[in-house]
Amino acid sequence: MTDRQRGSEDYTNRARSGDAETHEPHVHARSATLDERRGGRGQTSEPTDDDPAPLAIEIAGLVKHFGETKAVDGIDLQVPAGGIYGLLGPNGAGKTTVIRMLATLLQPDAGTARVFGDDVATAGDAVRERVSLTGQFASVDEDLTGRENLVLLARLLGYSRAGARERATELLDAFGLTEAATRQVKTYSGGMRRRLDIAASIVVTPELLFLDEPTTGLDPRNRNQVWDIIRALVANGTTVLLTTQYLDEADQLADRIAVIDEGRIIAEGTPGELKASVGSGVLSVRLRDPARREAARDVLQPVLDAPVVRESDPAALSARVTDSGRVTRAFEALSHSSIEVSEFTLGQPSLDEFFLTVTDRSGRAEAAAADGSEGSGSAEGAGNAESAATTRTVATADRVENRSGNRPASDSKRRSQ
């Protein structure tokens, strides 16, 4: 079984079962030693290690304000070289702003950011030698063809005329764009554009690759392909800093994750550590007959000794549980009561839950007051808070639509600065 197949099975299985822990590590070596060495989930990841692991990114007190908006409001972060680091956060958290500063596209207002030791503010040219960026919105020339875009970049990166053509062909083949190679990019679908954009970012293999929501708007197959490319790059020694809205993706790919909200880092650690900090699992029950839901709830509540939540699905219930013994008893109780059950799953706490818990904790009320326009992401998230484990695919589909619809607004936002 190839890795890509396993990847897509994970995707579908996990969407149903919510069992976040069943998937295997992927082609790249998960840096377990690194996790062990660093231990704990220190808020700002103090380097407690004796062995000074080379750092790909070192951020201290980074600040960027746009007028009243505190897009980045004092961030400290250390990203070790090698592997994949995830930057996770709701809409408007400041992820893109951080990445743009690291890629020398934005000057920080305060604080420092170093990439392999070079300061992005003062040694931009040295930084550009080592990094590459796939931005949140495609940065390719819409008027040119896919091939022309790649040849252009290869030439600018120092390839000879013939070398550039060869490299372009190689990339077009690998990304399944050969047929569309001679068409203008403006005729490409969203997924094709995204793939071309990523291809353009790896014409020369960068030491550090920034991927700002690389799979937003991609179908599962294309998403898996992008994941495979990311893993292939990492296997080749590239460090990847990835932002994403999909917790699933962070969970699958990232060695470590920083959760960012309102311009600050509110949690940092391995996916496992973050999930463990939520502490409990989720029991999901779906009934054959929605009419029996209240009856089922009455049966479950006393056995579980925890609030049983009515899901938006009229046939579904869920509850947080800490004691798996109670789950067994709950199942028995339901069987005895002759309520027919179509699904009964106990999920590990998912990253979704973690995410919603921590971003909630950091004060939604304040956020809503401060920035009404960006609140939609969390509101939408809250809808599936209790059912994170079972409705993941639905949530994903929502996001895709939402995000692609966002584009013009975000573009004008960019310019309106």
Next chain:
Amino acid sequence: MSNGPPDPDVEQLQLAVSDSPRPSRPSAVSASLTFGWRALLKIKHVPEQLFDVTVFPIMFLLLFTYLFGGALAGSTDAYLQELLPGILAMTVVFITIYTGVTLNDDIDEGVFDRFRTIPVWQPSVIVGALLGDAVRYTIASTLVIVLGVALGFRPAGGIVGVLAAVALLLVFSFSLSWIWTALGFVMRTPESLMGVSMLILFPLTFVSNVFVDPRTMPGWLEAFVAINPVSHLVTAMRGLMHGTATAGEVGIVLLLSVALVVVFGPLTMYLFRAQQ
């Protein structure tokens, strides 16, 4: 591909990840030429953008020759000898604002983010665009001159004189364009950029010696015309086309061109880096 079977296998993906060492940086000239090539590709794919360089020159030449010719110089034929170099200068100087507009569009497209994150000599992005524009200016110049000759323009300086005049015009336009590139970063929309550019261009082109002899103007206006760079350009071009140019006339245009680049070149690059 999203609906077909071709699963790009993992092997092919490995191929996408180049493990050959990074080639060394292209030279400033090579990078500028590559960006110039991009501008030409854009003309190839969007030929509509040649509309302005074809319609403007023809319209200007016909309009001004027949509208003013009889009244100002007695006959259109005599007027054309004086007017054509001026019209040529004015047309091309007008077209230079499209450089800023194109740049402004580019910034919107996001492709600029990519250019700003690759390690090339950064001004080459702009220099290349301006080189591409030089092709447009050449097209416009050719049109004006061919049409002018058809209407009776007979330059005493011959082909060499005409070519020298066009070359001088290209140098000046290239230099002047740095004003628009700087503005292209400051202005938020192509529309506002056009507005501001017109505000600068109208006095620059009309309050000059293109149409009338400055001696017929009131003193204060004559003073402005005398320092207007476009006046100097037109004087030098007339001289070159009619074989009477002095080194001083040409020299001052070259000096002005250098000054424009020295001031607006670094300003553009500063804005390029600061652009968010």
